[in-house]
Amino acid sequence: MHKHHSALGLASPSIIPVTAVDGAIDIAKRTPVQPVTLIRPHAAARAARFFVEKFPGRSMYAVKANPSPELIATLYANGITHFDVASIAEVRLVARTVPGATLCFMHPVKAEEAIAEAYFTHGVRVFSLDSLEELEKIVRATKNASDLTLCVRLRVSSEHSKLSLASKFGVAAHEAKPLLFAARQAADALGICFHVGSQAMTPEAYAEAMERVRLAIVEAAVTVDVIDVGGGFPSSYPGMEPPPLERYFETIHRAFESLPVSYSAELWAEPGRALCAEYSSLVVRVEKRRGNELYINDGAYGALFDAAHIGWRFPVTLLREPQSTVRDHPFSFYGPTCDDLDHMVGPFLLPADVQAGDYIEIGMLGAYGAAMRTAFNGFGSDETIVTTDEPMVSLYADIEPKVANNVVTL
Numbered sequence: 001m002h003k004h005h006s007a008l009g010l011a012s013p014s015i016i017p018v019t020a021v022d023g024a025i026d027i028a029k030r031t032p033v034q035p036v037t038l039i040r041p042h043a044a045a046r047a048a049r050f051f052v053e054k055f056p057g058r059s060m061y062a063v064k065a066n067p068s069p070e071l072i073a074t075l076y077a078n079g080i081t082h083f084d085v086a087s088i089a090e091v092r093l094v095a096r097t098v099p100g101a102t103l104c105f106m107h108p109v110k111a112e113e114a115i116a117e118a119y120f121t122h123g124v125r126v127f128s129l130d131s132l133e134e135l136e137k138i139v140r141a142t143k144n145a146s147d148l149t150l151c152v153r154l155r156v157s158s159e160h161s162k163l164s165l166a167s168k169f170g171v172a173a174h175e176a177k178p179l180l181f182a183a184r185q186a187a188d189a190l191g192i193c194f195h196v197g198s199q200a201m202t203p204e205a206y207a208e209a210m211e212r213v214r215l216a217i218v219e220a221a222v223t224v225d226v227i228d229v230g231g232g233f234p235s236s237y238p239g240m241e242p243p244p245l246e247r248y249f250e251t252i253h254r255a256f257e258s259l260p261v262s263y264s265a266e267l268w269a270e271p272g273r274a275l276c277a278e279y280s281s282l283v284v285r286v287e288k289r290r291g292n293e294l295y296i297n298d299g300a301y302g303a304l305f306d307a308a309h310i311g312w313r314f315p316v317t318l319l320r321e322p323q324s325t326v327r328d329h330p331f332s333f334y335g336p337t338c339d340d341l342d343h344m345v346g347p348f349l350l351p352a353d354v355q356a357g358d359y360i361e362i363g364m365l366g367a368y369g370a371a372m373r374t375a376f377n378g379f380g381s382d383e384t385i386v387t388t389d390e391p392m393v394s395l396y397a398d399i400e401p402k403v404a405n406n407v408v409t410l
């Protein structure tokens with residue numbers, strides 16, 4: 001047994017859960033009372049190798065998407081050596097999980113104590129910022145260090161993404177000049193970073209953001225050593241099937257090459273979702289059926305936060321042997337807590353004869369699923385099992401969908 005929600009707390013000595021199965025159906029046959037988290041290390045390894053081999057720069061994993069130590073270790077073993085961390089707890093977690101890794105503290109608003117511990121205890125040298133106040137804080141906390149890489153976060157549009165990151169952080173391109181200038185004075189290496197929003201559905205999002213980077217560089221007339229295009233690389237969900245990731249990489253490469261600093265600057269990216277979405281899924285039990293509503297044993301306060309709060313759709317499969325031959329039907333889900341908010345509209349397509357006692361696999365929960373889990377009301381999954389079968393959908397492998405209409409766009 002392995003508790004995901006302790007990932008950021010106490011050290012968890014065992015990194016890889018020991019039990020392994022060949023597929024979700026094996027779990028259903030055990031009739032577990034609690035939801036079971038399935039993990040697919042081979043899928044995360046494949047995603048890591050894809051970015052390492054094909055992204056035309058350095059890929060660092062954005063830990064907030066899924067902070068499971070066993071995932072971090074898998075990505076590291078497959079070539080991801082740099083990690084984007086956003087809190088001191090994430091810094092400590094990655095530092096003790098993969099001691100050889102390089103950490104980049106990419107939250108633009110940090111506690112001064114966190115900066116100091118990151119710098120002096122964990123060897124962190126890369127920090128992001130979007131204000132002069134934060135710059136002063138970093139300089140103070142590191143005692144005027146001369147070996148800093150400082151990345152100025154630009155505000156860019158989130159219009160092509162499913163989840164906006166446009167309003168909270170970032171300095172507008174036309175206001176960036178004084179900050180770039182001041183950061184240049186304090187930094188050993190100066191970077192510009194941005195985030196186009198999560199699940200960016202078109203490569204154009206990056207092309208447009210890079211145009212703002214170009215304007216900022218030209219206006220400030222500073223030398224820039226790092227261009228960091230952030231996260232936002234999509235995964236595949238029902239109704240949200242993106243173009244191939246190679247197209248994103250080509251667009252970014254072209255835009256980077258056209259920047260006035262490309263001859264000397266490094267290109268970085270901070271993928272979160274794309275590296276871990278295929279990594280895990282969840283096996284849940286149907287406790288009750290009321291018309292087209294299924295009451296399942298995980299929900300808004302478990303791994304299904306996004307399904308409940310932002311209407312995210314995940315692929316689902318009914319785990320029954322023999323398989324149901326009944327036609328698919330759209331269902332919505334209720335989670336187990338005593339709270340009306342614990343509702344997931346979906347629609348989730350399942351055979352129309354699904355009933356209480358059935359088990360369902362909910363796929364593509366590796367990103368922002370396990371990471372958001374709480375133990376509210378005493379519910380949750382506490383068992384994690386490795387499975388060797390393929391995820392329901394993959395951007396990295398040609399796999400036959402297990403149930404063809406799982407991923408149909410409604």
Ligand SMILES: *Cc1c(COP(=O)(O)O)cnc(C)c1O
Pocket residue numbers: 062064065084106107195197198199230231232233270271272273274
């Ligand atoms: C959340 C976040 C990421 C990862 O975003 P994805 O959309 O999951 O790729 C990367 N960088 C920063 C600064 C973030 O806040």
